[in-house]
Amino acid sequence: MMDYSKLGQQFIGGEWRDGRSATRMVDINPYNDEVITEFQIANVDDIDDAYKAAQQAKLAWDQVNPYQKRDILENAVKYIEAHESEISSIIVQELGGTYLKAAFEIGLVKNMIKEAATFPLRMEGKILPSTENGKENRLYRFPAGVVGVISPFNFPFFLSMKSVAPALGAGNGVVLKPHEDSPITGGTLIGKIFEEAGIPKGLLNIVVTDIKEIGDAFVEHPIPRIISFTGSTKVGSYIGQLAVKNFKKPLLELGGNSAFIIMDDADLDYAVQAATFSRFTHQGQICMSANRILVQKTIYEDFVDKFKEKVLTLTTGDPSDPQTIIGPVINHRQADTLEKLIAQGIEEGAVPLVKGKISGRLVEPTILVNVKPEMTVAQEELFGPVVCIIPFETEEEAINIANDTRFGLSGAIHTSNVERGVEMAKKVQTGMIHVNDVTINDEPIVAFGGEKQSGLGRLNGSWSLDEFTTMKWISVNYGQRQLPY
Known part of the structure; x- marks a missing residue:
């Protein structure tokens, strides 16, 4: 086992x-309240030290041969592979994630x-041509x-690495502030x-701290040129502004209210399985999770029956138990x-087809039917094992319902007619x-990002390379330009 106490410190200036x-x-296990480790948190002076260290070290990174940089980043993958069981254990203990979730997250990171x-x-x-001769x-x-x-x-190992690794690969220095509920998995482990x-x-540099301690210092500091934030739309709006x-560029990956649309020609059993995974993976604490399941009326009753039957098989409890599907919320x-x-x-009229118990941080699945698109549960992001089912009649109605939200991150459409989908x-x-x-879904070379209040910018592949670099125009005149005076 990895010694958590060694990861209970700041990582500043190496x-x-x-x-x-x-x-x-105090960093606790959300399932059983056991103390994992404790941090003496960073203050504003520590933030300053971290940014100055990153700025200075970038000068040394500039001098490293690109092939050697590649090898160093590949060494990170080798280290993860050599310590995969220990990292899985951290994800289970600090996040309440299951071992299935841990394997999924580690694969994304690698x-x-x-x-x-x-x-x-x-x-x-x-090299581009010029309007001027020579x-x-x-x-x-x-x-x-x-x-x-x-x-x-929620996915701190991956969602930290999603910015940290490309930023380093593109030649930048980095200061990472993980969430206070995931300081190891989203922070010091990466350090x-x-x-x-x-x-x-x-x-x-990794700074573990609290907003009450540092205020806006992390964003306002004069050194960083880019602030990459993943989290809620409310906080993201403030950070972006x-x-x-x-005069810093914000990259914002924010909340979602994804629609999972099922047409009447879909493979119903597969749609049930995919909808269940889309809602309940990691307790529904994923920005891409399906908050609203839209079902064509001709198959609505059949889907609801099968979906209820499937959801009732999901076990809630100890995330370290391999049989557990739903662990604690954070x-x-x-x-x-x-x-x-x-x-x-x-209260607004939704009917609980299944109403799970809430015991501390353990939240059993809840399925709400008779949901209208304007209801609060259909408009807000449900960051947990709660889902709405909404019927529709036509394609046009399904699209209108799907678009009736301030969010625009992910979604799914199930139909046997792929091109129609x-x-x-x-x-x-x-x-x-x-x-x-x-x-x-998240793949390393495909553009990832949201529309509307789900974010700004695109990450992964060439999009991350563009986001974490800047282009400089240097022109060369090989002759003498004819000037008017």
Whole structure:
């Protein structure tokens, strides 16, 4: 087993040390309340140290041969592979994730780092023609500088790495602030991995802290050029505005309210299985989860019966038990929010086909039917094992319901007519949507991001390379330009 206490410190300037704040943060197991470790949290001076260390170390990273950079990033994958069981254990204990979820997340992380490892060899520029005789225009690709990353609690290992690895691969220094509920999995574990991989000291810094301690200092600091945030739309809106106010580029991956559309010609058994996975994986704590299942009326009753039967087989409990499908939500605040949303939904007229018990952080599945698109439960992101089922009659109605939300992240359409599904998908206002698949998809070379209030920017593959670099125009005049005076 990995010694968690060794990951209970700040990682700043290549050194493991306590933060300077007088406040201690206790990292607990959300299933049984056991203390995993404690942190002396970072204060504003620690944030300053971290950004300065990243800025200085970037100069050393600039001098490393691109092929050596690639090898260092590939070393990170080797380290993960050598410690996969220990990392799985951290995910189970700190996040309440099941071992199935841990394997899924670790696989995503490895693929993301492998893609980022190609970035040092893809920093090519261009030579473009000029309107002036005897002149050429050169475009050079450079790292943006230093990137600040703020990650969430739900898939923190992956969603931290989704920005950290590409930013490093593109030549930047990085400061990462993980969520206070996932400081190891989303933070210090990643520092340990890249330390062992061989990056220059100070290139990646991990600051574990609380907003009450640092306020806006992480975003407002003058050094970072990019702030990459993954989390709620409300917080993302604030961070985006703060970043732009300080002339930094915001990358925002925010909330979702994905529609899972089932047409009457779909494979019903497969649709039930895919809808169940899309809603209940990791307790529904995924921004791409299916919040609303839209079912064509001619198959509505059949689907509801099969879906209920399937959901009632899902076991809720200890995430370390291989039989468990649904573990605890991350904290009491999330459980309380879900309880209030369910109660509000019922008050507004929704009917609980299945109403799971809520015991502390353990939230059993709830299925709400008789849901109208305007109800709160259909408009808000349900970040837990709660799902709405809404009937529709026509394609047009399904698309209108799917679009009746301020979010636009993911979605799915099930039909035996693939091209019909694609044409419908084009009309749904979302950054990503999947025909005959689940709503939860992320691949290392495919553009990932949302529309409307689900975010700004695109990550993965060449899109991440573009986001974490900048283009500089250098022109060369080989002759003498004719000037008017």
